[in-house]
Amino acid sequence: MSEFELRGKRVVILGLARQGTALARFLVRAGAEVTVSDLKDGAALTDRMAELADLPIRYVLGGHPESLLEGVDLVCLSGGVPLDAPIVAEARRRSIPLSNDAQLFLKRCPAPVVGITGSAGKTTTTALVGQMCRAAGFTTWVGGNIGNPLIADLDRIGPDDRVVMELSSFQLEIMTVSPPVAAVLNITPNHLDRHRTMENYIAAKRAIVAYQGPEDYAVLGFDDANARALALETQARPIFFSGGAEVDEGAYKTNGELALRIDGTDMPICRVEEVRLRGYHNLLNILAACAIGGVVGVSVEAMREAIHTFTGVEHRLERVREWRGVQWYDDSIATAPERVVAALRSFEEPLILLAGGRDKDLPWEAFAAETVERVRHLVTFGEAGGMIARVVEEARRRGGAGARRGLEGITRVETLEEAVEAAARVAWPGDVVLLSPGGTSFDAFRDFAERGDRFKELVRALEE
Numbered sequence: 001m002s003e004f005e006l007r008g009k010r011v012v013i014l015g016l017a018r019q020g021t022a023l024a025r026f027l028v029r030a031g032a033e034v035t036v037s038d039l040k041d042g043a044a045l046t047d048r049m050a051e052l053a054d055l056p057i058r059y060v061l062g063g064h065p066e067s068l069l070e071g072v073d074l075v076c077l078s079g080g081v082p083l084d085a086p087i088v089a090e091a092r093r094r095s096i097p098l099s100n101d102a103q104l105f106l107k108r109c110p111a112p113v114v115g116i117t118g119s120a121g122k123t124t125t126t127a128l129v130g131q132m133c134r135a136a137g138f139t140t141w142v143g144g145n146i147g148n149p150l151i152a153d154l155d156r157i158g159p160d161d162r163v164v165m166e167l168s169s170f171q172l173e174i175m176t177v178s179p180p181v182a183a184v185l186n187i188t189p190n191h192l193d194r195h196r197t198m199e200n201y202i203a204a205k206r207a208i209v210a211y212q213g214p215e216d217y218a219v220l221g222f223d224d225a226n227a228r229a230l231a232l233e234t235q236a237r238p239i240f241f242s243g244g245a246e247v248d249e250g251a252y253k254t255n256g257e258l259a260l261r262i263d264g265t266d267m268p269i270c271r272v273e274e275v276r277l278r279g280y281h282n283l284l285n286i287l288a289a290c291a292i293g294g295v296v297g298v299s300v301e302a303m304r305e306a307i308h309t310f311t312g313v314e315h316r317l318e319r320v321r322e323w324r325g326v327q328w329y330d331d332s333i334a335t336a337p338e339r340v341v342a343a344l345r346s347f348e349e350p351l352i353l354l355a356g357g358r359d360k361d362l363p364w365e366a367f368a369a370e371t372v373e374r375v376r377h378l379v380t381f382g383e384a385g386g387m388i389a390r391v392v393e394e395a396r397r398r399g400g401a402g403a404r405r406g407l408e409g410i411t412r413v414e415t416l417e418e419a420v421e422a423a424a425r426v427a428w429p430g431d432v433v434l435l436s437p438g439g440t441s442f443d444a445f446r447d448f449a450e451r452g453d454r455f456k457e458l459v460r461a462l463e464e
Contacts (some may be wrong), residue, residue, distance in 0.1 A: 006031060006074075007030060007031030008032070008033070009032050009033070009073040010035070010072050010074075011033065011072070011074045011076060012034075012036075012037060012072050012074070012075045013034065013036045013037070013078070014037055014064060014077050014078060014088070015037075015077065015078025015080055015081050016036050016038040016045055016048045016078075017078050017080060018149060019078045019079060019100070019101045019149050020036060020038075020076075021048050021052065022101060022148075022151050022152040023076055023078075023100075023149070024052055025152065026151045026152070026154065027076075034055075034057050034058070035057070035060060035068065035072075036057055036058070036060070037059075037063075037087075039063060041061050042062075045061065064086070064087035065087075066086075066090055068087065069090060069091055069094060069096060072091075072096055073097075074097050074099060075097070076101070077099075079100075079145070079168060079170040079171055080170070083173065099174065100174060101149050101150075101151045102144060102145075102150075102151075103174070103175045103177050105149075105150050105154060106177045106179055107177055108154060109150075109154065109163055111141075111157050111161040111163050112181065113165055113181070114162070114164045114165065114181040114182075114183065114292055114296060115165050115181070115182045115183065115208055116129070116165065116166050116183045116292070117169070117172060117183070117184055118183075118187070118205075118221070118227070119186050119336070121282075122146075122166050122167075123146045123313050123333070124277075124282065124285045125285045125288045125289050125292075126142060126146050126165070126166040127142065128285065128286065128306060128307075128310050129164045129289045129293060130142035131306040131310055132289060132302055132303050132306040133162040133164065133293070133296065133298060135298075135302040135303075135305045135306045136298040138160075138162040139160070139161040140161065140162045140163075140164065141157055141161060141163045141164070143164075143165060144166040144167055144171075145165075145166040145167055145168040146166040165179065169195065169201060169205055170194065170204075172204050172207040172208055173195075173200075173203075173204035173207065175207045176207075176211060178207070178209055178212045178216070178234075179212075179216075180217070181219065181292060181296060182209045182212060182216070182217070182218050182219070182234075182236065183208075183220070183292055184205060184208060184220050184221065185284070185285070185288050186224040186227050186284075187226035187227055188224070188336075188338050189201075189336070189362050190335075193359075193360040193361045194360075205226075205230075206230060206233060210234065212235055213235055214235050214236070214237070216235070216236040216237070217236055217237050217238075218231065218234045218236040218238050219239045219240075219241065219250070219288065220238060220241075222240035222245055222247050223242050223243060223244055223284070239295055241284065241288045241290070241291040243283055243284050243287065247261065248261070249261055249262060250291040251269070251287040251291040251294065256272050256273070257269070257272065258270055258272065258283075258286065258287060258290065258307075260290050260294050260300060262294045262295070268300075269290055269300055269303055270307055274308060275307060276307075276311055277310070277311075277312050277317070278317050278347070279342060279343065279346030280345060280346075281345075282312075289306075290303050313333075314449070315333045316331060316333045317329055317331050317343060317346060318331070320459045321459055321460060323462050323464070324427075324464065325428075325430060325431075326428070326430075326431050326433055327433070328433045328459045329434045330452045331435055331436035332435055332437065332441070332448045332451045332452030333452070334436040334437060335357070335360070335437065335438070335448055336360065336362055336438065337362055337363065337364045337366065337367035337438045338362075339438070340371075340436045341370045343434060344370050344375065344436070347432050349430060349431060350428070350431045351374060351376055351431070351432050352375070352376060352377045352378075352379065352423045352431055352433040352434065353377075353436060354380075354419045354420070354423060354434065354435045354437065355367075355379070355380050355381075355388050355438050355439075356382035356385040356416075356419070356437050356439055357381075357438065357440050357441055357442075357443055358382065358439045358440045358442050358443040359387065360439070360440060364388065368391045369395055371395070371407065372396045372399050372406055372407045375406070375407055376406070376407070377409050377423075377426045378392055378411070379410075379411045379412075379413065379423050379426075380419075381412075381414060382414070382415075382439065382443050383439070383443035384443075385412055385413070385414070386412060388439075389412050392407070409426070415444070416451065416455060419435075420455065420458040420459060433459075435452070435455045437451070
């Protein structure tokens with residue numbers, strides 16, 4: 001059975017989250033017999049089930065029994081369902097095809113699709129490419145791992161539209177279809193609690209370019225060795241972006257200016273000082289967006305307009321407020337230590353850093369060194385707070401007296417609420433308080449967005 005022929009097929013969806021809900025509706029409309037299974041019970045899924053109340057869907061809740069697989073033609077995974085889950089392993093043993101909403105969408109979408117992945121920066125880049133395409137006059141659809149599952153919009157997308165789709169390693173690891181324009185921004189250690197090894201993680205990311213043809217484009221981060229190496233593993237035409245090299249084709253920074261080189265023609269885009277986003281990592285995200293725009297028909301003028309008006313994405317170095325001369329920033333999206341390092345390098349002001357959450361089995365040494373050098377006071381919280389405090393304290397001891405003058409103190413608390421209170425006590429006028437946790441939110445919150453929203457709520461409640 002082809003996973004793309006759905007009428008009359010029996011399909012099991014594992015996970016009734018945002019992706020599973022949209023996929024269930026699509027599959028029923030496509031004529032499939034749909035069963036939804038979730039580890040949560042019905043009481044926890046009341047709202048989701050209410051959204052689908054008008055559809056003939058069978059539910060198996062509170063677990064994933066192997067009986068789900070009897071007579072099944074296709075198993076679709078939501079992003080939170082790992083490949084080593086017993087029910088998934090059994091489906092693979094029985095040679096039942098696996099798929100997800102992203103793969104089914106890509107196979108059917110009538111418009112050109114830009115797929116964007118990376119260990120960091122993919123949401124910002126996806127949002128900016130969408131803004132560029134709109135500025136160029138295209139009807140544009142933005143979604144995937146960011147916001148809206150695009151399969152819900154499939155019937156409304158036209159062949160002349162542009163589709164910009166964020167793809168995570170969780171989605172990519174089972175996919176056998178690549179988008180015609182695929183971007184890999186960078187591949188650095190992340191989600192190793194899920195993928196186990198860096199090799200597995202790279203293999204998951206590789207899928208976004210592995211099934212491309214010679215008429216397709218692979219937009220790759222030239223400055224990242226793992227991303228750059230994918231040029232040798234795809235049939236697509238490689239397009240690069242770089243903050244430090246004049247690439248043969250793509251986007252680059254030179255003499256304080258962002259420029260685009262396509263088919264041998266160099267086109268200036270804007271001056272670096274015109275960029276509104278903080279940080280070198282965001283400069284790379286903008287270059288990536290320009291390289292992508294250059295191959296999907298976006299003019300340099302539209303790129304420039306989007307860059308001038310783009311202020312970023314929520315929970316990504318988002319300024320919350322000024323309080324008693326202190327600036328507060330929400331970077332809750334930083335769920336890996338490397339992302340915190342990039343955030344720290346975006347500020348010249350003295351920093352109060354709030355770090356914690358749940359660790360993803362990632363290396364923290366570079367984070368610790370950067371914290372000792374750049375942070376005035378560290379506040380740790382959550383499940384990983386004790387570990388983070390120990391790693392940073394060890395780095396401070398190794399750094400000697402000079403390092404101690406940078407990091408003045410470490411405060412260990414349990415909750416985000418306590419972390420905000422502690423930061424407010426030690427912050428001085430001219431400081432920046434930065435929530436950039438380095439860990440996931442799952443020890444205390446549903447996701448990074450809920451954590452960021454709570455942080456902003458707490459900061460806005462500080463009394464003058």
